[in-house]
Amino acid sequence: MRSMSRRPALGLLAATALLAGAGPALAQSKLKVAAIYTVPVEQQWVSRIDKALKAAAARGEVEYVFSENVANADYERVMRQYAEGGHALIVGESFAVEAAARKVAKDYPKVAFLMGSSGKPQAPNFSVFDNYIQEPAYLSGMIAAGMSKSGKIGMVGGYPIPEVNRLMNAFIAGAREINPKTEFSISFINSWFDPPKAKEAAFAMIDKGADVMYAERFGVSDAAKERKVLAVGNVINTQSSYPDTVVASALWNMEPTIEAALKKVKAGQFAAEDYGLYSTMKHKGAELAPLGTFEAKVPADLKAKVKAREKAILDGSFAVKVDDGAPKAR
The missing domain is CATH 3.40.50.2300 (Response regulator)
Incomplete structure (x- = not known):
């Protein structure tokens, strides 16, 4: 199941439990994760993020929902919807929306943001990654x-x-x-x-x-x-x-990056870091x-x-x- 950028926020949140395959009671014990993609999820770069998050959902670690084909002009709005919806970790690609994404992160300091970015991490909660392959x-x-x-x-x-x-x-x-x-x-x-x-x-x-x-x-x-x-x-x-x-x-x-981020969010230790090293062959x-x-x-x-x-x-x-x-x- 996927969610589109122009669907109401309520629809996005309702899709989460279905994707994770969990009932309401069980869903409450799982970490809520959302991803925002500016292209179709089939596109090769974002498909790797989606694959890693779906694997975490299949293991029962997280509830996962995503929005695809999100226009740059809509990106900030969708980020805020997910942050307001109680998602503990929001993953995305901020290359073309750097300023807007960082602004949202500042407004929600208790939410963990892990974003594809050419820039540096931003304290206290904006971490970056990239495909260093x-x-x-x-x-x-x-x-x-x-x-x-x-x-x-x-x-x-x-x-x-x-x-x-x-x-x-x-x-x-x-x-x-x-x-x-x-x-x-x-x-x-x-x-x-x-x-x-x-x-x-x-x-x-x-x-x-x-x-x-x-x-x-x-x-x-x-x-x-x-x-x-x-x-x-x-x-x-x-x-x-x-x-x-x-x-x-x-x-x-993308699995090593996602697993490292989830571990830190669960432990309450998520901070602004560069996750680029997790995309190397060594990791x-x-x-x-x-x-x-x-x-x-x-x-x-x-x-x-x-x-x-x-x-x-x-x-x-x-x-x-x-x-x-x-x-x-x-």
Whole structure:
């Protein structure tokens, strides 16, 4: 069950107990958690938050309700509805509504806010997180360069903001470790969810010789499939939908972040912190997806190089640079 941004607050709250599968008496003993998404819950980034919160609900830890497709202009109103409704933890994405989200947090100091943000934590109750999955993005870049025959890779992103830039830059760095002469085409569609636009951008790059596409947005893998080139996924593993196209993916696991926040809220210890470290490979917040249908298609020497680099990342002997600057084509 989901709740839409324009439904009355009462409808949002009523949906909570149903999602958790609990009766009124049991529901009172559970932590009430709400999430606010500006895009459809199917969108890859927010789908990872939703997955982690649904897992907590399935364990009986929380009541969970969410609103999707919330316009930026409505974001503050929906936040206040949930805060007034007794939700102990509110999760969301404040990238485009930073000032409004922080204002709401100040007005409800006893509510815990955990928001995707480029900014810093705000005392006493506004914590931030982000998908710091640059490590598996680097590894997926290695695979992309090793699988490219033309030496040309296309990259389609949503917006050139730090959260996207750092993954693209890490991917580029990984590709250049395998082939320093790799050429990149880079485009941003200025939308978080516009598959047709992303698909058209990908077609343009493929027409210019790119034989591997970096699918930061939905729609890119569709273009790759139609033109029979390869794609590398981001945040989620879509290989089951594109078994002959998606060779690798950098995965984001939101569970460590959510579990850490829930533990602190339950203990009465939630404070303004940066939860970014929980998205790293060390904390199991990120990983390179299994090669799956490409296990036998990726050369053994390339797999060995990727495995060695992965081991170095995990043991701390190699660090993937966090570069939030705009990626540059070459």
